[in-house]
Amino acid sequence: MQAKVAVNQKTGKSIDDAFASHFAKSMFLAVCGLVFLSFIGTRMFTHVDLNLYGYMVGTFIFIGGFFYRFIAWGERPPTKVFIKKGIKILLRRSTPKTTVEHLATYNFIWNRGIYRWTQHVLMGWGCILSCFVTFPLVFGWMYFTMDENGYYNIIAMGIQVMTVPADGLIAKLSYNALNITAVMVISGVCMALYRRLKNMQARAEQQFMYDFLPLFMLLLVSVTGLALTFMNIFMHGAGQPAMSLIHQWSVIITLIYLPFGKLAHIPFRPMSVFARNYREHYAEQSMKGCKVCGNEFVSTEQSKDVIEVLGRNDIEFQAKEGHHLAEMCLPCRRKYRIAQFSGFPIHEVKVKEANQDAKG
Amino acid sequence: MKKRLYLELENCIGCRSCLAACTQCGGHEERNRNYVYDVNPLVNRQTMPLMCLHCVNPACARSCPAQAIQIHETGAVLSALVEKCIGCQNCTIACPYGIPKFDTEQNLMYKCDLCIDRTKNGIPPMCASVCPSNTLQWLTDEEIGNRKKQFNLDNGKWVSSLPYLESETNVKVNLPGILQGIEKLF
Numbered sequence: 059m060q061a062k063v064a065v066n067q068k069t070g071k072s073i074d075d076a077f078a079s080h081f082a083k084s085m086f087l088a089v090c091g092l093v094f095l096s097f098i099g100t101r102m103f104t105h106v107d108l109n110l111y112g113y114m115v116g117t118f119i120f121i122g123g124f125f126y127r128f129i130a131w132g133e134r135p136p137t138k139v140f141i142k143k144g145i146k147i148l149l150r151r152s153t154p155k156t157t158v159e160h161l162a163t164y165n166f167i168w169n170r171g172i173y174r175w176t177q178h179v180l181m182g183w184g185c186i187l188s189c190f191v192t193f194p195l196v197f198g199w200m201y202f203t204m205d206e207n208g209y210y211n212i213i214a215m216g217i218q219v220m221t222v223p224a225d226g227l228i229a230k231l232s233y234n235a236l237n238i239t240a241v242m243v244i245s246g247v248c249m250a251l252y253r254r255l256k257n258m259q260a261r262a263e264q265q266f267m268y269d270f271l272p273l274f275m276l277l278l279v280s281v282t283g284l285a286l287t288f289m290n291i292f293m294h295g296a297g298q299p300a301m302s303l304i305h306q307w308s309v310i311i312t313l314i315y316l317p318f319g320k321l322a323h324i325p326f327r328p329m330s331v332f333a334r335n336y337r338e339h340y341a342e343q344s345m346k347g348c349k350v351c352g353n354e355f356v357s358t359e360q361s362k363d364v365i366e367v368l369g370r371n372d373i374e375f376q377a378k379e380g381h382h383l384a385e386m387c388l389p390c391r392r393k394y395r396i397a398q399f400s401g402f403p404i405h406e407v408k409v410k411e412a413n414q415d416a417k418g
Numbered sequence: 419m420k421k422r423l424y425l426e427l428e429n430c431i432g433c434r435s436c437l438a439a440c441t442q443c444g445g446h447e448e449r450n451r452n453y454v455y456d457v458n459p460l461v462n463r464q465t466m467p468l469m470c471l472h473c474v475n476p477a478c479a480r481s482c483p484a485q486a487i488q489i490h491e492t493g494a495v496l497s498a499l500v501e502k503c504i505g506c507q508n509c510t511i512a513c514p515y516g517i518p519k520f521d522t523e524q525n526l527m528y529k530c531d532l533c534i535d536r537t538k539n540g541i542p543p544m545c546a547s548v549c550p551s552n553t554l555q556w557l558t559d560e561e562i563g564n565r566k567k568q569f570n571l572d573n574g575k576w577v578s579s580l581p582y583l584e585s586e587t588n589v590k591v592n593l594p595g596i597l598q599g600i601e602k603l604f
Contacts, residue, residue, distance in 0.1 A: 136483040136508055166525035170500070262444025262535035323501040329484060330525065333506035356511055364481050364511040371480040375514045375584050383514045383584070391516030392453055396466050398583075399427055399593060400457045409459045416437035416450060 084125045089118065092197060100198030101216045113196045116310030120317070124325060127317040131326070135367045143359075144332025147339045156334045161327060173253065180246030181276065185324070188239040192309075202232075237287050240280040247277045272320045278308045336360070348387035349379070350394070350405050355387035420492070421558050423532065423546055423589040424565075425467065429553040430454070432465035436545035436554060443533045443544045445497075451519060451530045452545060467553060469545065470495065470517045470530035471587035478529070481512035486527075493588040494532035503527050514584040532589075562590055 077083035100106050132141055159165045164182070168175040194200035194214070203211045205221075210229055212219045222228045231238075250273055254260045264270070282305035289298045317325065340357035347354050365382050368375065375383035383391055386405075393405035432454060440450040452469035476495045479487040486502035487509060489495055498509070505525035509518045518529040533543035541547075542556030549555070557565075583591065 131485065134483070134485070136481050140483045140504075140506065160525075166505075166523070169523040170526070259445045259447060320501060326484065326502070327504075330504035333483070333504045336506065356507070360506075360508070361511060364508055367481050367508075368477055368512055371475075371477075373475065373477050373480060373585070375477070384511050386516075388510060388516035391514070392468055393455060395468060395515050395583075396455045396457060399466060399591070400464075402458045404455065404457060404459065407459060409456075412454060412456050412459070412465070413434070414437065414450070414453055416434040417441065 080129050081125055084129065085122060088121050088125070092117075092121075095199060095215075096197045099194075099200070099215045103198075105201050105203075105213070106198050107195060107201065110196045112306045112310060113192065116306075116313050117193070117196065119310075120313040123314055124317040127322065128325065135370045136363075137329075139363050139367065140329060140332050140336060143336055144329070147335050148332075150335050150339060152338060153331065153335060157328075157331050160330045160334070173249065177246045177249035177253065180242045181250065182246075182324075184239045184242030184246060184280075185276070188236060188243070191235045191239070236283060240284045243276055243280040244284070247273050247280070251277075268320055272315075275308070275312045275315065279305070279312055282308055346385065348390050349381045349385045350390040351387060351408075353387050361385060419540070419558050421537075421540065421542070421556050422493075422562070423472075423543060424555045424557045424562055425589065425591045426553055426555070427466045427591060427593050428464070429551045430465045430467055431551045431553075432456075432463065433550060435548045435550060436467055436469075439544035439548040440530075444535045445531070446528075449519075449528070451497075451517075451528060453517075467545075468515065468517075469589070470532070471515065471583060471589040471591065472530075472532060473584075474586045474588060477512040477514060478509035478518055481508040483508065490532075490534055490538065492532075492534070492538055494534050494537060495529075496534060497529050497531040498527040500526060565592070 074083065077086065096106075097103060131137055164175060164178055167178050200212070200214050203213060204224075205211060208224050209221050210224050211221050212228075212232070220228075251270075254264055254269060254273075260269075282301060285301050286298060286305060289295060289301055312321075316322065337357065337360070340359035344358045345354035346356050346358045346361045361384055364384050368384070377383055377386075377394070383394070386394060389411050390405045397403045397405055434454050436452055437450040437454060440446060440452050441448045452467060454465050454467050457464040457466055472493060472495045474493070476487065476489065479485075479489060479495060482498075483506060484502045484504045486498040486504070487495060488499065503526050505520075505522075505527070507520050507527065509527055509529070510516070510520055518527050520527050533541075533545075537543055543554075546554040546556040
């Protein structure tokens with residue numbers, strides 16, 4: 059306990075000491091970063107789209123909630139280990155491949171089922187692309203000007219990137235980007251809802267507030283967004299002002315809710331890249347042999363980290379033989395428990411594990 | 419009435435009905451999450467089942483960096499939430515009984531969730547509902563207390579969970595026959 063206190067003592071010299079807490083520091087840096095980027099992107103605040111002002115306020119509130127949740131989460135001992143070591147070994151040769159597989163193509167969801175993969179790609183990429191369009195517009199990192207009739211200039215971060223014909227393909231894609239992503243999200247959400255209504259396994263475990271509510275929120279955002287386009291094109295803009303407020307409200311509520319519910323897995327998911335790197339990196343360094351059978355079953359580092367994390371939670375699994383239970387491989391640990399019940403040390407008998415694969 | 423899983427380990431006849439039933443539970447995707455082990459494989463035919471004992475202070479959840487392992491209000495320690503599990507396998511290393519299984523293809527851990535879709539409504543878990551030898555039972559605390567009286571152990575050796583386990587668990591484990599030194603006839 060003494061050691062822990064000493065570590066937390068402030069030295070008074072670090073830049074961290076200027077802030078009251080992690081939260082204050084993160085929030086300060088994030089807001090400064092956003093303001094700075096907007097300052098550059100909007101050419102010194104001369105091209106701010108005030109129509110999107112509500113989204114800006116919503117984003118700031120979202121960032122507050124996000125840091126609150128993320129920092130509370132990152133303070134847990136096991137999470138801290140993975141974040142620290144994950145950042146340290148981020149520059150591995152396999153990192154780009156792992157990142158693409160985990161965060162872009164979702165290979166592991168493909169292995170859980172092609173239907174689930176399809177719905178997840180539609181929803182995930184629909185949301186990601188929408189964010190790539192919405193937030194640059196909100197903070198003025200991207201806007202459009204027209205010098206010459208019939209041609210739009212696309213301005214990104216204050217730099218004129220290209221000039222495109224107003225009825226050309228790129229312009230059409232830009233106007234309709236959010237319509238396309240809305241259709242993607244709506245299809246994905248409908249697939250997800252259908253699965254949740256029909257699939258017995260999903261029905262066994264799902265809860266309305268946890269599993270359905272985020273889907274309905276995404277649906278509300280996408281439908282009200284599409285309704286804006288519909289009102290503009292087919293109703294000559296009738297009802298558009300009211301609908302734009304409803305849409306804005308739905309987006310802001312979803313943003314604020316995002317770090318606290320099921321959708322929190324979006325910002326937290328990059329940790330899976332850290333976890334994969336951690337396992338690969340430390341497995342290459344040295345593997346832990348089981349204290350009973352000698353089979354290598356986990357990296358030495360992870361075994362050590364788990365024992366330490368458990369220790370910080372006041373959990374000590376010391377076997378009578380003197381080693382920690384986490385130093386035994388899984389089959390040996392199970393047999394060791396049977397041995398505690400029966401009194402016969404089955405884990406020391408060299409026989410094949412009994413059949414564990416009964417088919418229903 | 420709160421019921422809990424109660425194991426009388428030495429009743430096990432090794433039929434593996436519990437493994438087969440486990441595959442059929444909602445959410446288990448036809449993979450079993452429990453184990454049956456020989457007690458002394460080269461000498462006799464005695465077996466014992468082993469499954470998640472649903473610790474009151476579960477090491478798997480404590481070691482999970484993603485908070486993917488949640489504890490249900492009934493005390494059941496649930497399987498990893500599919501969207502949160504990051505595939506680090508900390509839980510498999512932390513569990514003192516070696517229970518969690520890991521699917522490398524799906525990058526997902528899965529473990530006994532005490533058939534939460536059933537037990538949250540007071541229906542016994544699949545394993546207990548099929549066990550032909552009363553090894554796995556679904557009992558109230560009162561009934562477990564009656565068992566204690568029934569076995570009439572005057573040597574103070576009645577055990578449920580401790581000291582044969584590492585910490586307090588929601589599943590109660592007992593070995594009355596072995597402790598009384600009697601053979602049971604079925």
